[in-house]
Amino acid sequence: MMKIKILHRYDISPPANSVPTTTLPLTFFDIPWLLFSPMRRLFFYDFPQSPESFTQTTLPLLVRSLSLCLCRFFPFASSLVLPLAPPQKPYILYSDGDSLSLTVAESAADFTDLVSNEPHDATLIHPLVPQLPPPRASDGARVGPLMAIQVTVFRNKGICIGVQFLHVVADGRSFTHFMKSWASIHRSGGDPTCIESDDLSPFHDRGVIKDLNGLEPILLKDCWSCVGPSSSLSPSPSSSPSPSPSPSPILHIVANKVRAMFILQKAHIDRLKAQILSQLKNDGLDSESDPIHLSTFVVTCAFIWVCIVKSRDEEHQCHDQSSPERGNDEFCHFVFVADCRDRLKYSIPLTYFGNCLVACYLSEKRNTLLGKSGILHATRTIGRRVKEIGTGGALRGMEGWIRNFNMIKGGDVVSVAGSPRHKVYDTDFAWGRLRKSHVVHIDASRSISLTESRDGDGGVEVGLALTTVCMEKFISLFEKGLKSFMSP
Numbered sequence: 001m002m003k004i005k006i007l008h009r010y011d012i013s014p015p016a017n018s019v020p021t022t023t024l025p026l027t028f029f030d031i032p033w034l035l036f037s038p039m040r041r042l043f044f045y046d047f048p049q050s051p052e053s054f055t056q057t058t059l060p061l062l063v064r065s066l067s068l069c070l071c072r073f074f075p076f077a078s079s080l081v082l083p084l085a086p087p088q089k090p091y092i093l094y095s096d097g098d099s100l101s102l103t104v105a106e107s108a109a110d111f112t113d114l115v116s117n118e119p120h121d122a123t124l125i126h127p128l129v130p131q132l133p134p135p136r137a138s139d140g141a142r143v144g145p146l147m148a149i150q151v152t153v154f155r156n157k158g159i160c161i162g163v164q165f166l167h168v169v170a171d172g173r174s175f176t177h178f179m180k181s182w183a184s185i186h187r188s189g190g191d192p193t194c195i196e197s198d199d200l201s202p203f204h205d206r207g208v209i210k211d212l213n214g215l216e217p218i219l220l221k222d223c224w225s226c227v228g229p230s231s232s233l234s235p236s237p238s239s240s241p242s243p244s245p246s247p248s249p250i251l252h253i254v255a256n257k258v259r260a261m262f263i264l265q266k267a268h269i270d271r272l273k274a275q276i277l278s279q280l281k282n283d284g285l286d287s288e289s290d291p292i293h294l295s296t297f298v299v300t301c302a303f304i305w306v307c308i309v310k311s312r313d314e315e316h317q318c319h320d321q322s323s324p325e326r327g328n329d330e331f332c333h334f335v336f337v338a339d340c341r342d343r344l345k346y347s348i349p350l351t352y353f354g355n356c357l358v359a360c361y362l363s364e365k366r367n368t369l370l371g372k373s374g375i376l377h378a379t380r381t382i383g384r385r386v387k388e389i390g391t392g393g394a395l396r397g398m399e400g401w402i403r404n405f406n407m408i409k410g411g412d413v414v415s416v417a418g419s420p421r422h423k424v425y426d427t428d429f430a431w432g433r434l435r436k437s438h439v440v441h442i443d444a445s446r447s448i449s450l451t452e453s454r455d456g457d458g459g460v461e462v463g464l465a466l467t468t469v470c471m472e473k474f475i476s477l478f479e480k481g482l483k484s485f486m487s488p
Helices: 031-035 051-072 122-128 172-187 215-227 247-254 266-282 296-319 366-370 374-389 398-408 440-444 468-486
Strands: 004-012 022-025 039-046 079-083 091-094 100-107 136-138 141-145 147-154 158-165 257-264 331-339 357-365 412-417 436-439 447-452 460-467
Touching (some): 004 147, 031 398, 039 172, 122 247, 158 172, 257 296, 257 440, 257 468, 266 374, 296 447, 331 366, 357 398, 366 374, 436 440, 440 447
Antiparallel strands (some): 004 100, 257 460, 331 357
């Protein structure tokens, strides 16, 4: 694992007196995320400067632009107030002077290796992720920060912005909005007016979220049930968003994994769609009255899910020679989240800041996914749920979000982090186009990350971390699949 040298530490606040004391309640969309690990993302840019030059010329503007950005995105500088016992509800509190931690570091690691798509030790990039400062006790509650940032400079090669934040404060769309706004202010030389139009400003009024189905008390009760009546809502850092996650449990979990990035170009996706559609019609699984939803997201997820299930199955056989086949009746699970800002019965601004996601839990029998038509069945399962979300069924089953997660978390699960719709490669600090973005928290979970292709061709970048045996098999299956899509 690489070593880094800490150069500076800052506490960055919005400009003094720019944000009044503000309390933000958690909505039913936020509450489930209390039980999940922090989000960790890295942004790599080519940056041919020395750390000394960076400190003198770039760092002052980076700090100032971040402070100005936090004036609009103040929840990231706020605190999460965690009560010690039910039935109290956590909330987000901003007081004048609140700040987030910014660390500036230098690394001698090979920048080219870090932005490569090739498999490498999953622990390699973890020192680039900042650690959230520990919480403090206050008036019968634990009060902890929500975000930390680390900027790491690679001498005359590149720069990495690493961010860790608790998902309970914001979803991926809100986080990407923040990063692009910070980048815009920096690119403008520190002019905050570049993001002050109504179309670009974050919308903070939580009252816009209407709990028409009484979901909040159900989810809050389930949340407390997960941690017990005598515990604060901050379980162990390896499985939850504790405000003070120690790196040791995380690194232990990913110590035997390698991570890699796989590219599905638009041509691959188009041919995959055509192949699946043809087979679905031949098998009588598609009809004019009930057409299958064949989006880029659906077919990409179906293909990757089946490849992962097959690679895990081979690993199991390697480790347990006495039982070459796993139970055919076992279920494999697939989980993704869907943005509901434009999918509910009432209007929510697209710039709403917070969480507005619904979790979708899907299951298929192992032998179905391992069979000849595995990708077809995966496509049908994922496509039906995506179609339902777009036709008024977004909140179906949301009352069981936490219970469903607890039921499947020990099984064969693949979940999705990120979205090509976030367009992270448009995060422009005026250092040139973003070289690579890694979703780091997938290393400690059984998740894949989805990002739009850097080339802007409509393709998708898929990141994942697997054991060496699984990764070798996955690569073989992935490459074989691409060849089959492109064959005449």
